[in-house]
Amino acid sequence: MADTDREDEELFTEPSGTQSQPASLSTEDVSANTNGPNQDALFDDDPEDLFAEATEEVSLDSPERDILLSDGPSPAITPITPPTSVIAPRIGHTHDDMFTHSSFDEIEEEEVDDSFDINISVSDPEKVGEYVVHPVQEQKTSMSLFKQREFSVKRRFSDFLGLHSKLASKYLHVGYIVPPAPEKSIVGMTKVKVGKEDQSSNEFVEKRRSALERYLMRTVKHHILLKDPDVLQFLESSELPRAVSTQALSSAGLLRMVNKAADAVNKMTIKMNESDAWFEEKQQHFESLDVQLRKLHISVESLVCHRKELSVNTAQFAKSAAMLGNSEDHTALSRALSQLAEVEEKMDQLHQDQANADFYLFSELLGDYVRLLAAVKGVFDHRIKTWQKWQDSQILLQKKREAEAKLQFTNKSDKLQQAKDEIKDMEGRVQQDERDFEQISRTIRKEVGRFEKERVKDFKTSIIKYLESLVLTQQQVIKSYFTFRYVTASV
Amino acid sequence: MMMTEENEVESTLSVCGHNIQIAEVLKDGEMLSFLIVSQKLSGTGEYHVHRNYDDFEWLQHNLFCQEDVAGIQGVIFPPLPAKAQVNTAAKVMKQLGFLSLGEWQPYCKALEVFLQQVAAHSILSKNKAVEVFLTNPDSPGKQKVKKNIFNRLSQAVDGMRKEGHKDVDDFFQTARDHNLVLTNCTKTVTEKLLEVVQTEQKIAVACGHFSAALLLCVEPGDDPNKQAFSKVCVKLSEVFESMKKSTTGVSENDVSTMGLGLDLESRYQEAIKEMLFRRTCKLVELEHARRNAEKAKPVKKAAMEELRKAAETEFEDISRVAKEEITRFEAVRVKMLQQAMVQWCEKQLLTAKECADQFTQHLEVFRGMNFK
Numbered sequence: 001m002a003d004t005d006r007e008d009e010e011l012f013t014e015p016s017g018t019q020s021q022p023a024s025l026s027t028e029d030v031s032a033n034t035n036g037p038n039q040d041a042l043f044d045d046d047p048e049d050l051f052a053e054a055t056e057e058v059s060l061d062s063p064e065r066d067i068l069l070s071d072g073p074s075p076a077i078t079p080i081t082p083p084t085s086v087i088a089p090r091i092g093h094t095h096d097d098m099f100t101h102s103s104f105d106e107i108e109e110e111e112v113d114d115s116f117d118i119n120i121s122v123s124d125p126e127k128v129g130e131y132v133v134h135p136v137q138e139q140k141t142s143m144s145l146f147k148q149r150e151f152s153v154k155r156r157f158s159d160f161l162g163l164h165s166k167l168a169s170k171y172l173h174v175g176y177i178v179p180p181a182p183e184k185s186i187v188g189m190t191k192v193k194v195g196k197e198d199q200s201s202n203e204f205v206e207k208r209r210s211a212l213e214r215y216l217m218r219t220v221k222h223h224i225l226l227k228d229p230d231v232l233q234f235l236e237s238s239e240l241p242r243a244v245s246t247q248a249l250s251s252a253g254l255l256r257m258v259n260k261a262a263d264a265v266n267k268m269t270i271k272m273n274e275s276d277a278w279f280e281e282k283q284q285h286f287e288s289l290d291v292q293l294r295k296l297h298i299s300v301e302s303l304v305c306h307r308k309e310l311s312v313n314t315a316q317f318a319k320s321a322a323m324l325g326n327s328e329d330h331t332a333l334s335r336a337l338s339q340l341a342e343v344e345e346k347m348d349q350l351h352q353d354q355a356n357a358d359f360y361l362f363s364e365l366l367g368d369y370v371r372l373l374a375a376v377k378g379v380f381d382h383r384i385k386t387w388q389k390w391q392d393s394q395i396l397l398q399k400k401r402e403a404e405a406k407l408q409f410t411n412k413s414d415k416l417q418q419a420k421d422e423i424k425d426m427e428g429r430v431q432q433d434e435r436d437f438e439q440i441s442r443t444i445r446k447e448v449g450r451f452e453k454e455r456v457k458d459f460k461t462s463i464i465k466y467l468e469s470l471v472l473t474q475q476q477v478i479k480s481y482f483t484f485r486y487v488t489a490s491v
Numbered sequence: 492m493m494m495t496e497e498n499e500v501e502s503t504l505s506v507c508g509h510n511i512q513i514a515e516v517l518k519d520g521e522m523l524s525f526l527i528v529s530q531k532l533s534g535t536g537e538y539h540v541h542r543n544y545d546d547f548e549w550l551q552h553n554l555f556c557q558e559d560v561a562g563i564q565g566v567i568f569p570p571l572p573a574k575a576q577v578n579t580a581a582k583v584m585k586q587l588g589f590l591s592l593g594e595w596q597p598y599c600k601a602l603e604v605f606l607q608q609v610a611a612h613s614i615l616s617k618n619k620a621v622e623v624f625l626t627n628p629d630s631p632g633k634q635k636v637k638k639n640i641f642n643r644l645s646q647a648v649d650g651m652r653k654e655g656h657k658d659v660d661d662f663f664q665t666a667r668d669h670n671l672v673l674t675n676c677t678k679t680v681t682e683k684l685l686e687v688v689q690t691e692q693k694i695a696v697a698c699g700h701f702s703a704a705l706l707l708c709v710e711p712g713d714d715p716n717k718q719a720f721s722k723v724c725v726k727l728s729e730v731f732e733s734m735k736k737s738t739t740g741v742s743e744n745d746v747s748t749m750g751l752g753l754d755l756e757s758r759y760q761e762a763i764k765e766m767l768f769r770r771t772c773k774l775v776e777l778e779h780a781r782r783n784a785e786k787a788k789p790v791k792k793a794a795m796e797e798l799r800k801a802a803e804t805e806f807e808d809i810s811r812v813a814k815e816e817i818t819r820f821e822a823v824r825v826k827m828l829q830q831a832m833v834q835w836c837e838k839q840l841l842t843a844k845e846c847a848d849q850f851t852q853h854l855e856v857f858r859g860m861n862f863k
Binding site for chain 2: 452
């Protein structure tokens, strides 16, 4: 494959091949890496289970925080270098300044390629053998990253969760805002399991399908994540290895995660000497934005609820009008009342459509952003942890220097040499930790910029779709009334 | 709202019946006070009188108590809405339904229609109380209310049994059966529409909340992305303000046209039910009197015969008046409902068009937003 970044890293040669870097986590050994809470306990993979589901409902912001608040990558793994998964050069971009040291910051200087165009759609679930899968279709243009233009694969819900889990463990702790995966839902799963073919289980299916689609779209819109081998494998491989790690959350596992998170949060009251006011301001900003978005979310949910209520009431009104029409002797009046019933039935349908628009275009959007903000908060927290690590190394270095100074006055030359060696190592570590801290700070700055830009686009897109649906609805309302007016005029 | 018939019979009313207006409603302590304006028939000029609910009740009782008028029990009395006060109990508000909404405007309209119907009624308008009510500067309600026959009859213990009593006249049997069905259907439709309106109001409030909450998301600063997001929030807030306005409009239209119409129809069906019941009770009385006359011992025979004759005359009078009333009302009712539906449609059409225009404008604003 074409020129890439660093000489010492192995190149990633094909999307579906096994991953060769020591840094990234391959699907098979995830369970061996305790990157975060015990992965084995995380997900339950029971073929009998539709959706291979969790037994708990996960709250809006727990997954990301828990993964982040756990200890970083185990020492056995060198700091993650995400851009090593770059397969091909970005179109129209040269890599002159790539070969600086061991940090990966330069890779991110690339701007988002404007010729990027990828469209993902997730379809309704189907049963394949014993499992329930979602067909995922992707269409791409002008990307030399991919072998084909169009792809179609089938993925289980647990595959999506597994993808997120992998991405989170690779990228969150170095400052990338990884989009959160859709939530597991006990209630919804149970209803589908029982085989209820009613409206609420259909709604659940659609809600999930839409959430999976949005999740994938957000993930591939991230120019770094898009090139991740796990993402590519997810999108292209006909068969995904059945990863051991993708197990639904058991109640014991959840409890463990929650407790670990609580411990981490307590440790999190680290007083950091914030030298950069930007971070403090941003943190406050995101905290208040979180509050606002939650308020908005509640507000919209209330609106959706009332809209559905209106639909039900309108249907009942229509029915009663029809009954009155049937009891009516006067022919023309009877006809007018029947027409009224028809108009109101149409209104009922329009109210339902409106409620769906309210829900999918706003409620889910706001929910997504509340969860995204949790990921944002997580990367900020990780920056603090990285800073702390750096401070700790400095302290340790200082101790070692003091120890060495003491040893100077003794005649233990071998111990002295050992001390000097250790100091050298430690100095290296301190330097690395400082670089890590600066790196994550830089990454976060860029990510926040990207997030805020995406946010505007996201909202604008949803709002335009919403307004289009509103205009359409009103036009249909007008049409209905015109018909009605024509009929009643002849009474 | 109701169409008035041609007044063929001489009326003692000195004012025009069909354009009586309730121009204002004021709070008078606990009571609501209504300003009633009526046009003098002779020349120009208006009567302005202030009346409260007690006055309306006084009027109604006077109308009920016209025992000297033949067949008065066969009259479909224009229904008077329940009493409303400044602080009306929840139970009464529920009973009032549509009339409890909109700051008493629908309620005033209902009272207005009541007066117009009374003034237009060939028998009722002749009652002196109507003239007094409409023209006398003083409030008549302080006079003691006489006990009337209607109170007695409607509280009949064996009312239920009598209600089902088979009729001797097909016309009336049909009228009773039909009325039973219509009363129930109309009541249901009215209730269901009220529920729709109440939900519409909830949606309007929710839109308002969402709109206000969006404004709180505005972020200060020079950062272009922040400014862009703030602009999006502000414009979206305007969208939901529009939605609130249009939903409120839809709800108000529902109340002022269809709601009022159905409410009136519903109360009228109840009034007809009461009238038919009165007649049925008279029928039962008559059949009693006939039996008594037949079985009477010679001593009592003459007296029983008198009673039988009186009962027969009363029943015939009632039936005659009732038939006229039913026939007249049928025509009026169809027109009234049609009008309600037409007005409803026109108003909703207007609101929908305004709404569509607004949303189209908002859409253009958003489409035109270009962010770097």
